[in-house]
Amino acid sequence: MSHTAPQAESAATEEAASLRLIQEEMAGIFADLADLLGNPSSLGSIYGLLFASTEPLSMEEIVERLGVSTGTASQGLRRLAELQAITPHKSGGERLTRYSARLELRPFVAMFLDQQLLPRLSRSSARLSSLAKPLALISQSKKEILKVRVDRAVQWHRLARNLFPLIQRFINR
DSSP states (O other), X not given: OOSHHHHHHHXXXXXXXXXXXXXXXXXXXXXXXXXXXXXXXXXXXXHHHHHTOSSOEEHHHHHHHHTOOHHHHHHHHHHHHHTXXXXXXXXXXXXXXXXXEOOOSHHHHHHHIIIIIHHHHHHHHHHHHTTHXXXXXSOHHHHHHHHHHHHHHHHHHHHHHHHHHHHXXXXXX
8 A cells, every 4th residue: 555645645735734824924924014004904915925825816816815805805906906016917818817926125115105205204394394383482491402302303304305216216226
């Protein structure tokens, strides 16, 4: 009696379990990153799953593996495609679209800069300017301390605004 078939089946089961674990962890890692960057964690989960998949996956497979709704998966895939973070694949007359992750970081950094950093820098500029009036009403001893701190915040803000175009040029190379 040959032990080769059960051993091969056991190895395939172990491989499938290991692949599933890697995919789950990558989905979790990218979900945390998406959340940190102010995006839905489901967007990161979808990308992480595709990132750790050796074969392109269909939306149905993504829904099943992540336990998300079809609407969430559809919206996430659409957004990831807009960001050029994934590539859709259709093969030989197949109606089903499969997706794979692109491995460039550029789309995510560009999205963070455009959607998170730039609007916040714009808002903080106005907020920093608005501090002059209340600062004038503070007693002299406290005003000196706060003026130094406000000036420091303005310097940090100016540095961020000056670095922003450099970062954008670097990303768009």
